[in-house]
Amino acid sequence: MVDVDLNLMRTFVLLxxxxxxxxxxxxxxxxxxxxxHALRRLRRQFxxxxxxxxxxxxxxxxxxxxxxxxxxxxxEVIDETVSGAGRFDxxxxxxxxxxxxxxxxxxxxxxxxxxxxxxxAPRCTVEVTPLDMAAAPQQLRQGRxxxxxxxPRIDASDLRRDGLFQERYxxxxxxxxxxxxxxxxxxxxxxxxxxxxxxxxxHVDADQELTRLGHRREVAARVPHFAVLPELLARTxxxxxxxxxxxxxxxxxxxxxxxxxxxxxxxVEVALYTYRRAIPAPGTDWLRDLVRDTLRREPSTSDxxxxxxxx
Numbered sequence: 001m002v003d004v005d006l007n008l009m010r011t012f013v014l015l016x017x018x019x020x021x022x023x024x025x026x027x028x029x030x031x032x033x034x035x036x037h038a039l040r041r042l043r044r045q046f047x048x049x050x051x052x053x054x055x056x057x058x059x060x061x062x063x064x065x066x067x068x069x070x071x072x073x074x075x076e077v078i079d080e081t082v083s084g085a086g087r088f089d090x091x092x093x094x095x096x097x098x099x100x101x102x103x104x105x106x107x108x109x110x111x112x113x114x115x116x117x118x119x120x121a122p123r124c125t126v127e128v129t130p131l132d133m134a135a136a137p138q139q140l141r142q143g144r145x146x147x148x149x150x151x152p153r154i155d156a157s158d159l160r161r162d163g164l165f166q167e168r169y170x171x172x173x174x175x176x177x178x179x180x181x182x183x184x185x186x187x188x189x190x191x192x193x194x195x196x197x198x199x200x201x202x203h204v205d206a207d208q209e210l211t212r213l214g215h216r217r218e219v220a221a222r223v224p225h226f227a228v229l230p231e232l233l234a235r236t237x238x239x240x241x242x243x244x245x246x247x248x249x250x251x252x253x254x255x256x257x258x259x260x261x262x263x264x265x266x267x268v269e270v271a272l273y274t275y276r277r278a279i280p281a282p283g284t285d286w287l288r289d290l291v292r293d294t295l296r297r298e299p300s301t302s303d304x305x306x307x308x309x310x311x
Contacts, residue, residue, distance in 0.1 A: 019057030
């Protein structure tokens with residue numbers, strides 16, 4: 001049986017999260033030489049360097065990358081069990097839930113989620129962070145976020161995916177646009193200039209489909225978020241494309257209207273991603289069920305069916 005020193009494991013987790021001996025020492029209220037000594041012990045125990053110096057601080061090795069998620073979760077469960085919080089009681093919990101979503105998610109999906117949380121977990125807190133598709137899987141693995149809501153598909157065996165609802169795209173323009181009607185032709189559409197939202201915002205770019213059809217649109221502006229579109233379009237004669245689910249919010253809040261796009265952008269599914277934990281996490285499981293039950297609009301094939309989806 002391996003003799004596990006929990007203090008060493010805590011030191012490892014903090015070194016991974018802070019990338020700094022100094023910050024780890026401050027967090028543990030010990031000296032820097034003590035952290036350095038602990039790191040030497042960790043290296044001997046795991047027969048690996050674990051961390052190497054880099055311009056950005058301590059860079060974890062491949063083995064450290066693999067170790068961190070499970071050790072972090074194990075310590076989390078131990079702390080909850082020792083403090084008497086081995087089970088999750090939403091009525092009394094003061095936990096902070098971290099959700100990663102786009103600005104559209106904040107506008108259209110966060111209100112019903114927050115309303116359910118206020119009703120069922122009145123003392124819990126929610127922190128919403130901007131979606132970064134490149135970083136989202138690792139944020140889930142490292143416990144830096146509890147749930148990710150997005151349309152781009154994340155294919156990873158250690159992440160659980162729950163489909164929520166389907167989304168189609170419509171055009172959006174100023175209400176008094178002089179040239180574009182409800183159903184413009186492709187030529188009419190391409191003669192106009194457009195505002196494009198960065199694909200990093202987590203939604204499909206119309207340019208992908210236009211390129212497939214052999215066309216290009218003239219871009220007047222590129223913006224990082226969808227939330228700025230209504231006012232930008234209301235004050236110009238530019239065009240853009242938005243998910244249908246949020247179009248109604250935009251047309252009610254600004255002087256804009258929708259139109260049918262003269263080409264098909266494939267329908268996408270908004271999905272919820274959580275990390276498949278080796279150790280049960282009652283709080284995260286509860287949050288997943290709440291978000292899924294709140295946002296799921298119609299039956300959808302979920303990637304969580306079957307024995308492989310358990311846990």
